[in-house]
Structures are given as structure tokens and as C-alpha cells.
Amino acid sequence: MGPIRASPPREKRWLRWLPAALILGVFVLDLLTPRGVRVFPLLAAAPVLVAPWLSLAGTVATGGAALLAAVLLPLVKGRLPFGVDDIVPFSTFVTLTLLAAVVNRLLARERRQLKNAREVAEAVQRAVLPSPPKRIGPLAVAVRYEAAAREAAIGGDLYAIRPTPHGVRLMIADVRGKGLGAVHTVNALLGTFHEAALRAPDLPGVVRWLEERVQEANAAEGGTGPETFVTAVIAELSADGSTLRTANRGHPAPLLVHRGRARPLEPGAPSLPLGLADLGGPDIPVDRYALPEGAVLVLFTDGVVEARDHRGVFYDPVPRLSRPLPPDPDHVLDALLADLYRHTAEHLDDDVALLAIGLPRDTDDGPGKAPAAHRTEADDSRRV
Incomplete structure (x- = not known):
């Protein structure tokens, strides 16, 4: 980490x-x-x-x-x-x-x-977010957490990754709010994700577990405070890294970085954040992508795309990652953060969490390899 x-x-x-x-x-x-x-x-x-x-x-x-x-x-x-x-x-x-x-x-x-x-806040954040392994099978893993300088409060950004019999399941999320309440929700979501990643038979099942956990947190508050909700991307990579399934719950779209091009993996249908399922439809949309060898998958929280320069212009990570970069997740995240700090004059207004996965490289990966193909799966998934 x-x-x-x-x-x-x-x-x-x-x-x-x-x-x-x-x-x-x-x-x-x-x-x-x-x-x-x-x-x-x-x-x-x-x-x-x-x-x-x-x-x-x-x-x-x-x-x-x-x-x-x-x-x-x-x-x-x-x-x-x-x-x-x-x-x-x-x-x-x-x-x-x-x-x-x-x-x-x-x-x-x-x-x-x-x-x-x-x-103190950063020490607590380190304790809540454990370091993932640098490699999971053929996949290379890199994470970063950048704390906003203007806040001493602990943020609600989180990431998690876990190998399972169903593939490598991962999550990046942003809990509404800061402070100890956000840390409690982050800790609960991390525990729930690791359990659901092993036990849920499919990706919508993982989403249901997380939705239940956020609903329980809201019920425990007894309506005394603002309702908690969590934007998140919950994803599943096949063991060989060739296929990606994502359930995007109101979160910034991941980026697929490959051969000097960064492409947002936008969801086929919008979905409400975790904790707000009662306001949405019953389905849990899952998008499926066929991934090229040697690509890097980058997931991040909204502190990246909501960062502004002195003129109030929001940061867009796509141009920086649409340049020749080594297919190494650590290098990609370092390049992204360096450009983000340049854009904001080295001042972040919100915490930033990033998770990057380097896909296996094929020595025969020639220029004719096709980019990621996308389709929305017809999962008859019901909300909790």
C-alpha cells in the first residue's frame, strides 16, 4: 500500500x-x-x-x-x-x-x-484500510490513499480486494461524511465485503450483502442523523484477468488504461448508491467487459474528479492516462497523482483513494488486439 x-x-x-x-x-x-x-x-x-x-x-x-x-x-x-x-x-x-x-x-x-x-487520523485510516498483497495470482495490485490537507477528520474512502473461488472480487467506495461515524461504516463495509466475496454466488449477491449492511447502519441511527449512503463500484475479475464484471452504485466509472488510451467503463444503466435501494428499482445491473492483455484497471473515489484548479475547473484523469505509460499499476497511479497535484496546485479538498489492477501481459500481444468489449448482463437480481 x-x-x-x-x-x-x-x-x-x-x-x-x-x-x-x-x-x-x-x-x-x-x-x-x-x-x-x-x-x-x-x-x-x-x-x-x-x-x-x-x-x-x-x-x-x-x-x-x-x-x-x-x-x-x-x-x-x-x-x-x-x-x-x-x-x-x-x-x-x-x-x-x-x-x-x-x-x-x-x-x-x-x-x-x-x-x-x-x-492521528492518518494512523486510524491505516489501521482501518489494511495493505493488500502486491500480487494476486497473475494480477499486479497497487493502492494509494491521499488525505486532504484541509481536514483533520478521518475520511470515508475505502478499497478492498479478495481472491475467491468466483474470481478476484474488489470494491472501491466512498461513505458519505467524515469522522468516527464514517470510520464505523467503513469498517463494517470492509468486513461485510470480505465475507460476501467468499459466500455470495454472484456479484449482485455481494451488492445485496453490502446494501443490507448500510440499511442496518441507518436503522441503528434510529433516524437521529442524516441517512448514510455509499457510492461504490463492486467488481469481479476472472482468475486470468480476461473478463470484468462491475456493479456501479452511483460511483465514478473505472478507467481502462491500455496502449496510450484511457477509457471510462461507464455503466449501461444508472444505479443509486448503497443505502438508497428503497428509492430505486429492484434490479442490480451488472456490466460485463472483455479485457485486453496488459491493460491496467484504475478505480478511484470522487476526490479525484471533484478536485478543482484555481479557476474552478474539475480534474479529468482521462487525458493524463491517455499517454504512453508502462503497464504497471504503481507507475500509473504515481503518474495520475502527480498530475492531480499539478492541477490543484498541490492542494486537495477531499480525500482520494485509488486502486489499480495490472492485467496479465501476453508476449504475443500485437497491435491488432481488440479493446474491451462491453455488454450489460441480464441478471434477474432483486434488491434486498
């Missing part, structure tokens, strides 16, 4: 130049203003303005540099820097610098507390 990490904060490198720019700007402004106009208050405010961003040393240094500028300005204009009228302004200057230092320390303590909370 890839490391669970918080998305790195944006680097505000311009902040390191803010104190110098501020002091220089005030210095120039003073030279351009009439003799009787004083810009001393602007210099006194400099350490307070930079206190939330810089270190304690940087804040105090800004105060010292601003004080030096306040001493030099009168000399440049041909008068003494210290007089009876300067006692109160300089006292105010020292007071504001001390106040800025106190504010800086308080903010630094809050940042440390938030960092500790995030580390």
Missing part, C-alpha cells in the same frame, strides 16, 4: 519577500509624500501583518528591520530621528512587535495541534 499522506500545502514562496517589499514600499512612499505626512504607522504594522505567516525569528526580524527603516527615514529627509514627538510612536512600535511575537506563537501552537490531529 502506498503511504497515506496529507496533500502538501501550497508553497507561498512570495511570503518570504513580503516583509522586505512592505518596508521598501513604505520607505518609497515616505520619500514621495510631503514633509508633514508621516508613514510611521505603516512601518509599525509590518510585524503584525507577517506574524501569521513567518516564524518567530522572522517576525521579530521584520520588527527590527521596520524600526531601522523608521530611524533612517528622518535622516534621509534631513532631520533627527529621535525627538519628543517620537517617544509615543516608538513605544507603540515596540508594543506592536511584542504583540506580533505573541500572535505568532499562538498560531504556531494551533498549527502543531492540527498536525497532530492529522497524524
Whole structure:
């Protein structure tokens, strides 16, 4: 399993130049203003303005540099820097610098507390989401979990994969909400999936088990809170990786990456998320795909497609994965995440979970191999 990490904060490198720019700007402004106009208050405010961003040393240094500028300005204009009228302004200057230092320390303590909370949340997330094996038979497996930097709360994203007598069954899902309630639902769904993957005779049977579990969680709440629902893709790969069956419950479509092309495996019919079966029809649609050798199947949560850049444009993973890439799931996920962070300026607003499966490669896999074929199975599947 890839490391669970918080998305790195944006680097505000311009902040390191803010104190110098501020002091220089005030210095120039003073030279351009009439003799009787004083810009001393602007210099006194400099350490307070930079206190939330810089270190304690940087804040105090800004105060010292601003004080030096306040001493030099009168000399440049041909008068003494210290007089009876300067006692109160300089006292105010020292007071504001001390106040800025106190504010800086308080903010630094809050940042440390938030960092500790995030580390605890990530540790819990690791405990809930165990590492899958790197290989299951002929299939290569890779996962990633990226925690949003703006949240210390534990997310509801999850993935699971299990070899069974029916093939390799897998799931990626996103529980509505965050915090301990989401973790409880995630833990329950993981246990239910692993049991259902072994015991259910077909994919709709696995979906029924999961639907029942979410319904039980809602019943346990007794209507005291918002109804829990879960978007998910539950899938089944044949043992040789040649056939894929999916049941998409309101989740972003998986991507099939093969020979420089990424194609969404959209469901033939829409379905409601888990926990909302009472609002939908009785059938559980299952889509079937014939997969090419050497392809990589990529599943992800909506934190990927709902990520935005500074203009509010949503991220689309298809263009990045529609480039020549090695048929290795780890490489594919690393390339996707690097492009996602570039799009968002290294700042995620929601957790991201990814699961990639590398299909077996055929040495005779020539350019004439056909892409994945799709059809919707006529499963007479009834909801619970």
C-alpha cells in the first residue's frame, strides 16, 4: 500500500519577500509624500501583518528591520530621528512587535495541534484500510490513499480486494461524511465485503450483502442523523484477468488504461448508491467487459474528479492516462497523482483513494488486439 499522506500545502514562496517589499514600499512612499505626512504607522504594522505567516525569528526580524527603516527615514529627509514627538510612536512600535511575537506563537501552537490531529487520523485510516498483497495470482495490485490537507477528520474512502473461488472480487467506495461515524461504516463495509466475496454466488449477491449492511447502519441511527449512503463500484475479475464484471452504485466509472488510451467503463444503466435501494428499482445491473492483455484497471473515489484548479475547473484523469505509460499499476497511479497535484496546485479538498489492477501481459500481444468489449448482463437480481 502506498503511504497515506496529507496533500502538501501550497508553497507561498512570495511570503518570504513580503516583509522586505512592505518596508521598501513604505520607505518609497515616505520619500514621495510631503514633509508633514508621516508613514510611521505603516512601518509599525509590518510585524503584525507577517506574524501569521513567518516564524518567530522572522517576525521579530521584520520588527527590527521596520524600526531601522523608521530611524533612517528622518535622516534621509534631513532631520533627527529621535525627538519628543517620537517617544509615543516608538513605544507603540515596540508594543506592536511584542504583540506580533505573541500572535505568532499562538498560531504556531494551533498549527502543531492540527498536525497532530492529522497524524492521528492518518494512523486510524491505516489501521482501518489494511495493505493488500502486491500480487494476486497473475494480477499486479497497487493502492494509494491521499488525505486532504484541509481536514483533520478521518475520511470515508475505502478499497478492498479478495481472491475467491468466483474470481478476484474488489470494491472501491466512498461513505458519505467524515469522522468516527464514517470510520464505523467503513469498517463494517470492509468486513461485510470480505465475507460476501467468499459466500455470495454472484456479484449482485455481494451488492445485496453490502446494501443490507448500510440499511442496518441507518436503522441503528434510529433516524437521529442524516441517512448514510455509499457510492461504490463492486467488481469481479476472472482468475486470468480476461473478463470484468462491475456493479456501479452511483460511483465514478473505472478507467481502462491500455496502449496510450484511457477509457471510462461507464455503466449501461444508472444505479443509486448503497443505502438508497428503497428509492430505486429492484434490479442490480451488472456490466460485463472483455479485457485486453496488459491493460491496467484504475478505480478511484470522487476526490479525484471533484478536485478543482484555481479557476474552478474539475480534474479529468482521462487525458493524463491517455499517454504512453508502462503497464504497471504503481507507475500509473504515481503518474495520475502527480498530475492531480499539478492541477490543484498541490492542494486537495477531499480525500482520494485509488486502486489499480495490472492485467496479465501476453508476449504475443500485437497491435491488432481488440479493446474491451462491453455488454450489460441480464441478471434477474432483486434488491434486498
